[in-house]
Amino acid sequence: MKRVGVFVCHCGINIASTVDVSRVVEDLHDYPGIAYIQDYKYMCSDPGQNLLKEAIKSEKLDAVVIAACSPTLHENTFRLAVQTVGMNPYNCEIANIREQCSWVHKDRTVATEKAKRIIRAVVEKALLDESLEPIKVPVVRKAVVLGGGIAGIQAALNIANSDYEVILVEKQSSIGGRMAQLSETFPTLDCSQCILTPKMVDVAQHPKIRLLTYAELADVSGFVGNFKVKIRQKARYVDWDKCTGCGLCIEKCPQKVASEFDQGLGKRKAIFTPFAQAVPNKPVIDCDNCTYFKTGKCRVCEKLCPFEAINFVETDTYIEEEVGAIVVATGYDVYPVLNMGEYGSGKIPDVVDGLTFERLLSSSGPTGGEVRRPSDGKIPKEIVFIKCVGSRDPEHHFPYCSKICCMYTTKHAMLYKHRVPDGQPYIFYMDVRAGGKGYEEFYQRAQDEDKVLFLRGKVSKLYQDDDKVVVCGIDTLSGSNVEIRADLVVLAMAIRPSKGIEELAKLLKISIDQNGFLTEAHPKLRPVESLSAGIYLAGCAQAPKDIPDTVAQATATAAMVANLFAKEYLLHDPIITGVDEELCSGCGLCVAVCPYDARKTNREKGLVEVNEVLCEACGACAAACPSGAAQQRNFTDEQLNRMVRAILTT
Amino acid sequence: MELSYYPGCTLKANAKNFETSALAILQHLDVTVKELEDWYCCGVCFSQTQDNLMQQIAPVRTLVKAKESNRRQLLALCTMCFNTLKRAIEFIKNDKEKRDTIHQFMDREDTKFYGDEVEVIDILTLIRQIGLDKLKAAIVKKAVDLKVASYYGCMLLRPQEIAIDSPDDPVIMEEIITHAGCENVYFPFRTECCGSYQIVSEPEIVRERARKIVGSAVKNGADLMVMLCPLCYYNLDEVQRDIQEEDATFQPLPVLYFTQLLALLMGLKPDLQDFRLHAIDPRPVLKRKGLL
Numbered sequence: 001m002k003r004v005g006v007f008v009c010h011c012g013i014n015i016a017s018t019v020d021v022s023r024v025v026e027d028l029h030d031y032p033g034i035a036y037i038q039d040y041k042y043m044c045s046d047p048g049q050n051l052l053k054e055a056i057k058s059e060k061l062d063a064v065v066i067a068a069c070s071p072t073l074h075e076n077t078f079r080l081a082v083q084t085v086g087m088n089p090y091n092c093e094i095a096n097i098r099e100q101c102s103w104v105h106k107d108r109t110v111a112t113e114k115a116k117r118i119i120r121a122v123v124e125k126a127l128l129d130e131s132l133e134p135i136k137v138p139v140v141r142k143a144v145v146l147g148g149g150i151a152g153i154q155a156a157l158n159i160a161n162s163d164y165e166v167i168l169v170e171k172q173s174s175i176g177g178r179m180a181q182l183s184e185t186f187p188t189l190d191c192s193q194c195i196l197t198p199k200m201v202d203v204a205q206h207p208k209i210r211l212l213t214y215a216e217l218a219d220v221s222g223f224v225g226n227f228k229v230k231i232r233q234k235a236r237y238v239d240w241d242k243c244t245g246c247g248l249c250i251e252k253c254p255q256k257v258a259s260e261f262d263q264g265l266g267k268r269k270a271i272f273t274p275f276a277q278a279v280p281n282k283p284v285i286d287c288d289n290c291t292y293f294k295t296g297k298c299r300v301c302e303k304l305c306p307f308e309a310i311n312f313v314e315t316d317t318y319i320e321e322e323v324g325a326i327v328v329a330t331g332y333d334v335y336p337v338l339n340m341g342e343y344g345s346g347k348i349p350d351v352v353d354g355l356t357f358e359r360l361l362s363s364s365g366p367t368g369g370e371v372r373r374p375s376d377g378k379i380p381k382e383i384v385f386i387k388c389v390g391s392r393d394p395e396h397h398f399p400y401c402s403k404i405c406c407m408y409t410t411k412h413a414m415l416y417k418h419r420v421p422d423g424q425p426y427i428f429y430m431d432v433r434a435g436g437k438g439y440e441e442f443y444q445r446a447q448d449e450d451k452v453l454f455l456r457g458k459v460s461k462l463y464q465d466d467d468k469v470v471v472c473g474i475d476t477l478s479g480s481n482v483e484i485r486a487d488l489v490v491l492a493m494a495i496r497p498s499k500g501i502e503e504l505a506k507l508l509k510i511s512i513d514q515n516g517f518l519t520e521a522h523p524k525l526r527p528v529e530s531l532s533a534g535i536y537l538a539g540c541a542q543a544p545k546d547i548p549d550t551v552a553q554a555t556a557t558a559a560m561v562a563n564l565f566a567k568e569y570l571l572h573d574p575i576i577t578g579v580d581e582e583l584c585s586g587c588g589l590c591v592a593v594c595p596y597d598a599r600k601t602n603r604e605k606g607l608v609e610v611n612e613v614l615c616e617a618c619g620a621c622a623a624a625c626p627s628g629a630a631q632q633r634n635f636t637d638e639q640l641n642r643m644v645r646a647i648l649t650t
Numbered sequence: 651m652e653l654s655y656y657p658g659c660t661l662k663a664n665a666k667n668f669e670t671s672a673l674a675i676l677q678h679l680d681v682t683v684k685e686l687e688d689w690y691c692c693g694v695c696f697s698q699t700q701d702n703l704m705q706q707i708a709p710v711r712t713l714v715k716a717k718e719s720n721r722r723q724l725l726a727l728c729t730m731c732f733n734t735l736k737r738a739i740e741f742i743k744n745d746k747e748k749r750d751t752i753h754q755f756m757d758r759e760d761t762k763f764y765g766d767e768v769e770v771i772d773i774l775t776l777i778r779q780i781g782l783d784k785l786k787a788a789i790v791k792k793a794v795d796l797k798v799a800s801y802y803g804c805m806l807l808r809p810q811e812i813a814i815d816s817p818d819d820p821v822i823m824e825e826i827i828t829h830a831g832c833e834n835v836y837f838p839f840r841t842e843c844c845g846s847y848q849i850v851s852e853p854e855i856v857r858e859r860a861r862k863i864v865g866s867a868v869k870n871g872a873d874l875m876v877m878l879c880p881l882c883y884y885n886l887d888e889v890q891r892d893i894q895e896e897d898a899t900f901q902p903l904p905v906l907y908f909t910q911l912l913a914l915l916m917g918l919k920p921d922l923q924d925f926r927l928h929a930i931d932p933r934p935v936l937k938r939k940g941l942l
Contacts, residue, residue: 341818342818464838
């Protein structure tokens with residue numbers, strides 16, 4: 001029989017105040033199967049671990065049971081400790097007598113008796129534990145990054161700079177994302193494009209990055225280190241190998257369409273690049289608006305293209321790749337003004353969202369950076385900004401704070417004042433949240449130097465009156481109703497995860513939270529991992545955040561990917577549920593209950609086969625198996641039966 | 651189509667025009683309404699105070715009667731009654747403890763009301779259910795370039811739980827007006843409170859409101875204003891006369907019940923409406939637009 005040693009921890013008074021530890025040691029001393037038993041004040045401390053190691057050597061122990069706190073805390077600690085003296089870590093077991101005993105009981109006698117039974121049960125398990133070796137899985141050292149905004153760009157560049165290959169997939173025809181639409185950025189007021197476009201060029205020129213724009217993820221299978229992704233390359237109707245980006249086709253195209261990049265303020269053509277600094281700077285044909293696709297006539301672009309690059313019969317194609325890691329950086333959309341009945345439901349032309357105002361401020365925007373209102377092109381002299389529109393409104397819209405609005409609205413008011421020195425900006429706010437380096441100072445500057453008027457209160461209603469937008473609000477600091485006849489109103493609309501996030505999450509088998517954002521593995525300690533191994537998150541797809549935070553998170557994501565790729569093999573926990581081929585009848589009951597697709601029926605052999613890497617040891621198959629062929633390693637039926645018996649025996 | 655009908659006190663007194671016109675158009679649209687037997691006051695604003703359960707007895711009794719009538723839908727024309735009854739249903743459905751207390755108190759009633767047995771319906775939603783095409787087919791008179799301002803007030807839209815349309819940007823009245831062949835005038839105060847019972851103790855509040863609401867409709871080109879609430883009607887019709895007295899420049903706007911306009915458009919006998927009840931006489935406008 002194996003020689004099992006038991007080490008009972010006092011955990012200071014956490015355990016010892018409710019469980020009589022010396023009594024436990026005394027009573028279990030002669031329990032069959034326990035070769036050695038000892039208690040110590042803090043088993044996890046250095047002396048505690050040394051005591052454990054010494055005892056293993058001197059008492060020639062084959063297995064140990066540490067009766068202490070939850071295995072989620074220190075199982076790993078103790079397994080590493082026993083390994084240093086040559087014991088297989090799977091012979092080290094934890095009996096949880098803190099969370100499951102001392103912390104939840106008051107009666108010392110009862111708690112002591114329960115602690116003994118818990119320890120006895122784990123000793124029974126340890127007696128039958130096998131020595132196991134982790135399962136080695138090779139890693140494909142190539143990552144796919146979904147989304148080509150600043151988050152995706154930063155993640156892709158950092159992974160590529162670690163000398164790993166990256167595929168960057170972007171659904172628009174150019175990378176750049178939302179950041180490319182912005183004018184200047186808080187709190188330093190440096191031009192967004194000036195700091196972004198060099199990075200875009202870096203992406204395009206990086207030898208380790210394969211850029212796939214106008215493309216999206218179609219399918220994914222596999223697991224960490226070994227994903228298979230299928231990417232749909234949407235038909236561009238322009239052969240980019242032939243196209244030089246000369247722009248003649250764009251110039252001559254007769255069909256004008258509202259530009260998405262300019263938030264509908266300007267026009268683009270049916271054959272277009274979203275903006276002048278696009279990367280790649282090659283056009284696609286928007287077949288929903290192209291005259292030829294709609295009427296069968298035109299083909300002007302085709303006739304004029306000097307390189308015969310136009311191809312109206314192009315179809316979607318699919319690219320299949322094997323990758324080891326996936327980064328999701330799909331960004332955000334702005335909650336539509338349409339949803340705000342009290343603010344005109346989007347029907348008042350001079351009520352715009354913040355992103356639209358960015359285009360009005362941008363020197364590459366439709367007004368060349370002059371603040372001109374959409375209705376009649378006049379320069380607004382009174383401008384009202386309203387914050388928290390849709391955000392922090394759990395009753396009607398969303399409960400969360402969109403995080404960036406306080407700062408960008410302050411920036412908007414400031415930039416407006418720089419462009420229109422005799423104009424007056426007003427900001428209606430609920431709170432000003434200026435946490436961040438240089439943010440509070442920026443907010444103070446807007447008040448002191450730029451004379452932005454901050455009004456603490458909400459706006460109940462907006463309406464058009466002649467050529468003004470009347471803003472009915474309240475200033476809660478003075479307690480008075482405020483009515484401003486504004487020329488332009490800018491709404492800081494809530495941030496939403498970008499369209500299609502639900503389908504993507506389903507495809508990737510990662511979860512989304514109650515507000516639709518992707519869920520990180522731990523809100524504090526694992527902020528860039530999803531709950532699925534090998535899938536990482538960056539940017540606003542995970543939660544609203546500003547550019548500095550997005551870049552930091554994307555960099556962290558790249559570090560996690562590099563971390564994964566640095567290993568020769570991935571180690572998978574060997575506690576999995578196998579198949580005893582003697583007993584298996586191939587009935588397939590376990591296949592049906594497996595949530596991880598780890599089990600498959602082999603009809604020829606009449607057996608079930610297991611993909612050990614996919615198995616997460618949930619035990620569903622072992623419970624479903626009618627013949628006992630599915631046995632979970634170190635949790636066999638025999639072990640579980642003995643444990644139950646040990647618990648029930650007085 | 652057959653449903654129960656709860657008139658409420660005002661429709662038998664000050665708002666007779668509302669009742670006669672509404673019942674006439676429903677009959678014209680092949681809808682049978684059966685007035686509840688032995689009904690009493692809905693409870694009005696009293697039942698909306700939160701903590702006194704006694705004051706919920708009146709609407710609950712009415713709902714019990716409606717349930718006993720074995721007709722699923724109960725039409726409440728007056729929006730105040732609609733609001734009160736609808737909120738009573740919400741409270742009965744969602745607060746089990748209070749519901750039990752009320753049931754214990756009402757031990758003489760054979761019927762217990764649980765909330766889902768009766769659907770209280772307003773006439774706008776009812777018209778939508780009858781069908782806008784059917785309504786359109788019933789319109790026989792063509793109004794000459796008639797611009798109508800639809801005023802919702804609060805009772806059909808607030809609180810949100812019982813709102814018949816978006817509380818901030820409703821469309822249902824405008825939708826019906828369009829189908830009836832008239833032009834809509836959008837004005838920003840169409841969902842603004844008229845001042846309600848402030849008319850009793852602080853009439854100047856109501857005067858200021860009426861001036862704002864009517865002024866905005868006039869500014870946007872309205873020929874007349876339509877509504878469904880007798881209290882709003884009083885505050886916006888009668889009060890205009892007071893405003894006229896103190897301000898000769900004030901431009902009045904005739905106010906009609908929504909159903910009065912529909913009845914005229916359907917060519918129903920004008921004499922079923924008593925235009926003498928209006929403080930601001932709508933007849934000149936109606937004649938000019940070819941409806942009289």
